[in-house]
Amino acid sequence: MLRDLKGLTQEELARRSNVSPTNLSFLENNRVDIGKKRTLQIAAAYDVHPAAIMFPEHEAVEIGKDA
Numbered sequence: 013m014l015r016d017l018k019g020l021t022q023e024e025l026a027r028r029s030n031v032s033p034t035n036l037s038f039l040e041n042n043r044v045d046i047g048k049k050r051t052l053q054i055a056a057a058y059d060v061h062p063a064a065i066m067f068p069e070h071e072a073v074e075i076g077k078d079a
Contacts, residue, residue, distance in 0.1 A: 013040065014065075018058060029057035 015025055015036075022040075026033040031053050038044040046054075046065065055062040 014058060014060075015040075025054070025057055029053040 015022070020028075022033045022036045025031070026036055029036075029050075031039075031050055035044065035050070039046055039050070051062050051065045055065050058064070
């Protein structure tokens with residue numbers, strides 16, 4: 013998971029993205045759909061392209077760019 017690879021807690025990601033920890037937990041456990049707004053907020057918090065959030069197969073490419 014990108015959050016773990018970036019070394020962030022849910023609380024830290026929540027602060028950076030302005031998405032509540034509860035909603036992040038729901039997202040991580042596939043209990044809600046992410047939607048465009050949350051995708052953009054979380055991508056900005058990670059400083060990655062939104063595709064890295066929407067399409068997990070892109071995570072490795074984006075992480076490699078950031079390394």
